[in-house]
Amino acid sequence: MDHVFYTLQDFMTYTESVTYLLVIATLFGMTLFWLFLTGGKNKD
Amino acid sequence: MAQVTTAERKSIFSLFNLIAFIVLGVGVYLTYLRFSGGLASVTNLSDYNPWGIWISFDLLCGVALAAGGYVTSSAVYLFGMKKYHSAVRPAILTGFLGYALVFLAINYDVGRPWRLPYPLVVQQGTTSVLFEVGLCVATYLTVLFIEFSPAAMEWLGLKKARSLVVKLTILLTIFGVVLSTMHQSSLGALFLIAPSKLHPLWYSPYIPIYFFVTSIIAGLSMVIFESTLSHRFFAYKMDETHLQEANGVTLGFGKAASYVLAGYFAIKVLGISTENHWHYLTTGYGIWYLVELLGFVALPSLLYAFGVRTKSLGLIKFTSVLAVLGVILNRFNVSLVAFNWHLPSSERYFPHWMEIGISVFIVMIGLVLYRFIVTRMPILYEHPDYKDAH
Numbered sequence: 001m002d003h004v005f006y007t008l009q010d011f012m013t014y015t016e017s018v019t020y021l022l023v024i025a026t027l028f029g030m031t032l033f034w035l036f037l038t039g040g041k042n043k044d
Numbered sequence: 045m046a047q048v049t050t051a052e053r054k055s056i057f058s059l060f061n062l063i064a065f066i067v068l069g070v071g072v073y074l075t076y077l078r079f080s081g082g083l084a085s086v087t088n089l090s091d092y093n094p095w096g097i098w099i100s101f102d103l104l105c106g107v108a109l110a111a112g113g114y115v116t117s118s119a120v121y122l123f124g125m126k127k128y129h130s131a132v133r134p135a136i137l138t139g140f141l142g143y144a145l146v147f148l149a150i151n152y153d154v155g156r157p158w159r160l161p162y163p164l165v166v167q168q169g170t171t172s173v174l175f176e177v178g179l180c181v182a183t184y185l186t187v188l189f190i191e192f193s194p195a196a197m198e199w200l201g202l203k204k205a206r207s208l209v210v211k212l213t214i215l216l217t218i219f220g221v222v223l224s225t226m227h228q229s230s231l232g233a234l235f236l237i238a239p240s241k242l243h244p245l246w247y248s249p250y251i252p253i254y255f256f257v258t259s260i261i262a263g264l265s266m267v268i269f270e271s272t273l274s275h276r277f278f279a280y281k282m283d284e285t286h287l288q289e290a291n292g293v294t295l296g297f298g299k300a301a302s303y304v305l306a307g308y309f310a311i312k313v314l315g316i317s318t319e320n321h322w323h324y325l326t327t328g329y330g331i332w333y334l335v336e337l338l339g340f341v342a343l344p345s346l347l348y349a350f351g352v353r354t355k356s357l358g359l360i361k362f363t364s365v366l367a368v369l370g371v372i373l374n375r376f377n378v379s380l381v382a383f384n385w386h387l388p389s390s391e392r393y394f395p396h397w398m399e400i401g402i403s404v405f406i407v408m409i410g411l412v413l414y415r416f417i418v419t420r421m422p423i424l425y426e427h428p429d430y431k432d433a434h
Contacts, residue, residue: 011320014320015317015318015319015320018317018320019314019317019318022313022314022317023314026310026313026314029306029310030303030306030307030310033303033306033349034303036349036353037299037302037303037349037352037353038299039353040352040353040354
């Protein structure tokens with residue numbers, strides 16, 4: 001009985017956690033990318 | 045427009061005309077074979093692979109690449125970005141021809157094309173995604189025809205009819221956006237029915253959203269690409285306004301495409317995460333997926349951004365080709381490469397050369413029609429009788 005098996009709960013906890021972190025990274029990343037995109041010689 | 049006459053009277057024995065003549069000639073012969081001998085005589089389609097490149101390229105790519113019409117008209121008429129006005133007519137024309145050719149191509153692909161109107165009049169099948177696609181494409185083709193018609197009416201001198209249609213501009217633009225949102229996404233939704241056939245990296249519950257967002261990318265990039273070609277071959281037809289606004293259109297659309305590509309990249313990564321499909325990325329299909337995602341989504345997004353920041357029009361124009369190829373690659377991956385991925389290679393589909401020939405034939409019809417219209421109707425310039433009448 002030392003075999004570890006994963007439940008749907010484990011799967012959801014893992015995937016949701018990673019996804020939430022990625023969502024936060026996306027929100028910051030898209031904001032920074034917008035600043036990059038509208039910077040440079042592009043200020044008009 | 046003084047130089048129009050000299051340029052228009054070039055010899056008909058040009059390289060383009062020669063190639064067009066050969067392609068159209070072969071295409072007519074292949075058309076005869078298709079409609080006299082049936083699908084089996086010109087295609088490698090089978091029960092395993094009922095959808096080939098006529099669906100992948102002519103339909104899925106054709107509809108996506110024709111999205112410039114709704115993208116540009118909504119930017120100008122709904123969001124008030126009047127500085128892009130000169131791009132509307134070329135984009136509407138490209139969209140109209142694109143959808144008209146999709147309709148033409150479908151007649152080759154459907155086993156009994158005379159039954160194409162059946163969903164409208166015999167059996168609606170309202171629970172079918174394909175019904176919605178068919179209805180939207182048919183309606184939107186009509187909308188695009190009406191949106192395009194003022195240019196033809198100006199050419200023909202139909203002033204009253206033109207003034208009537210121009211009054212419908214906002215309504216038609218709204219129709220265009222609504223219908224495009226529906227069927228661009230529904231083309232992706234067609235694959236929701238086949239989760240076991242499509243590779244998990246490309247299959248996603250969000251595939252309708254992916255298809256819709258990529259249609260915006262395709263539309264923006266196609267406007268830049270088509271504008272580049274028009275400047276190369278039809279610069280003599282352009283008036284001052286068109287020439288002055290061209291750089292602004294390239295920069296503005298490049299900026300928009302860059303940001304939409306970045307957003308698309310983000311939702312694709314989030315899609316992998318929600319399904320926890322990371323482990324597929326180390327397989328052969330995974331590497332091909334990364335080629336698509338990094339080489340044709342992330343790279344064009346960054347190149348567009350660098351081009352916009354440095355106001356490098358050449359880089360933006362080059363990137364538009366890359367982005368268009370990326371959308372084509374995506375549609376081919378979803379509908380061919382990653383589709384039926386479980387089947388042994390002996391059962392996989394590879395197009396017959398005559399299928400490719402008919403696709404090339406249909407593209408050539410589009411090029412010939414585009415040239416015919418652009419050299420005659422006020423697409424790249426404002427008709428002298430209707431200056432500032434927009």
